[in-house]
Amino acid sequence: MSEEDADSADHGSSGQCGNRADDGDEPDNREPDHDLERVVAEIRAQVTPADDERARLRAVADRLMDRAEAAATDLCADADVLQVGSTARNTWTSGDRDIDIFVRFPSQLDRETLEEYGLDVGHATLPEGHEEYAEHPYVKGTVEGFDIDVVPCFRLESATEIRSAVDRTPFHTRYLQRRLDDDLAAAVRVTKQFLKGIGVYGSDLRTRGFSGYLTELLVCEYGGFRPLLEAAADWQPPVELDPEEHGRARETAASSREESVGDTGLPFDDPLVVIDPTDPERNVAAVCSAENVARFQHYAREFLASPRIDHFEPDDPRPLSESELREHLERRVTTPVAVRFDAPDLVEDQLYPQLRKSLAGITTGLDDRGFDVFRAMTIADESAVVFAELAVDERPAVERHEGPPVHVRDHATGFYESYADDSDAYGPFIEGDRYVTERERAFTTARAFLESDRLFDVGLGAHVETTLEDEYDVLVGSEITALLAEFGTELRTYFEPRP
Structure with a gap:
């Protein structure tokens, strides 16, 4: 259960936020405007859940909520249950199957008891479910085609008192329920689909993109899908948005520190800063990489200039063939190298930071020895690969x-x-x-370095290092064709890049 899962939606409400600018308010006197309105209307119709879909979800959610509440109050009279996430806030898109049920226990409960009670309630709610682990264990299962998470948390007075990330989620739901009306909820659904289409939706550490909660806050801040794109097209990072103006307090505190520390800059070092309305010490956009912020800007400009349905359709490239790969290698006259090993048995949010650390260490080691890394990436499935393309493969003796x-x-x-x-x-x-x-020279070829014990001096992720100590392969030049069976799609994306 990730915070992305729990915070990717909004509950319909009569409140408004931001300067209201409905997507259909512009006149049809220009062709791009007409095309944009037509495309947005078509996407809105596609992603809006139909009445029967809503009814099926509501029936399942209500039945499981009743079951969870009965189990929770049997264990603790002061416990309560609430639905959170996109299906609770009316921003889920048609076809989404997630129902997030949070079981809140009094803050006086100790962490160990909370986890024990949480699992008991989870198993009572989902008898066929299984346990998973985030900051603490929870129960996950499937009911009538819906993916259900039953997650325990503490009931707190303020999000600044949280003991784990999931404790924030009820505050996010409550905040947005007061601010999102039906029109803004529809704009959120369109925006989510746009972000999915361009490949930047998701706050998991593999994607490092826009979470559902962040998407909702951005739509709220700017008043709709189109005004958000128009604003993003002109962003000059670092961009700071502060929906509840928490920054005024920070500026006052910074001014009082100026003489002693001489630092009144932003408290966050990120390209996009959206201060959490419920927790002024948190940047909701902290996980967003600079690359994904830039990608959003690129496609915002492209869509506004030439609105097309395919902006909302995720790219699914076919795997690169061996002949195509060899053509790329012959054309580029570079030397690809790959370190391939069994992917450590970790969840992606633990695996990808370790892979990126290992990528940075290995590419630095290659650069320091004069092999001039041209471009690099890391990918994982059953295997994991640190892949680099070298401008120089062999050095003098x-x-x-x-x-x-x-x-x-x-x-x-x-x-x-x-x-x-x-x-x-x-x-x-x-x-x-x-x-x-x-x-x-210690190593005259990249292969010699990568196959040596000096590879372990460059700074690797802990689990990656342990795996490499057991076994790994080094592939050089045309040997990388061995990666095609597992990573043909990723290799096409690498050798045929786009924004």
């Missing part, structure tokens, strides 16, 4: 090593004496005012 200036007597003397009796080194000799030696 010797490398230049500069010492200190001769006039820096102690350091210069130490350098000279270190190499003076080294029969394998050229020099030391003097160039300009420095000692220089040309010594044997």
Whole structure:
């Protein structure tokens, strides 16, 4: 159960937020406007759940809520149950099957008892369910085709008192229920589909995109789908949005600190900052990568200039064929290398940070040894791969090593004496005012480095390092065709990139 799952929707309400600008208010006197309204209307119709779909979901949710409440109050008289997430806030799109049920226990309960009670309620609600783990365990299952999460949390007075991330979710639901009306909820659904279509929807650490809650706040802030795109097209990161003006308090605090610390800058170092209305210490957009913010800007401009249905349709490229891959390699005249290993048995939100850390370490190790990484990526399924494309694959047998200036007597003397009796080194000799030696290079090929124990010195994710210690393969050049069976789609995306 991720916060993305719980916070990706809104409950219909008569409240409004932002400056209202309905998507259909612009006149039809320009062709792009007419096309935009037509496309948005078509997408809105596609993503709006039909009455019978709503009724089926409501019937399942109500039955499970009653079951969860009975089990919870048997264990703790002060417990209560509420539905959260997109299906609770009326921003779920047609075909979504998630129902998130939160069981709230009094804050006086200790964490261990909360987890025990939470699992008991989860299993009573979903007898065929299974346990999963986020910050604490919860029960997940399927009922009549709907994916159900039963999640325990503490009932708190303020989101600033949370003990785990899930404790925020009821506050998010309550906040948006007061602000989203039917028109804004419809705009949220259209915006979600747009974000899915361009590949930036989801706050999981694999995607690092826009969460449902963030999407709702952005639509609220700007008053609709179109005004959000118009604003995003002109964003100049870092962009800071503060729906409840929490920043005024921060500015006051910063001013009082100015003389002592000299720092009155933003408290968040992210390209997009949306201060959580329920928790001023949290940036809702913190997980959004700079790349995905930029991608959203690109497609906002493209859609406004030329509205098309395919902006809302996720790209599903066919796998790259071996002949196509070889054509790319012949055309680029670079050297691809790959470190392939069994993917560690971790959930994606744990796996991908470790893969990215390993990617950074390995590419830095290659760069430091003169192999000049051109571009790189990391991918995972049953296997995991750190993939890099090199501008240089083979280096000379010797490398230049500069010492200190001769006039820096102690350091210069130490350098000279270190190499003076080294029969394998050229020099030391003097160039300009420095000692220089040309010594044997440790690795003349990228393969030699990647297959050596020095790979473990570069800074790898902990579980990745353990897996590599057991076994891994190094693929160089055309050997990467061995990746096509598992990663043909990802390799097409790499070799045929788009914004």
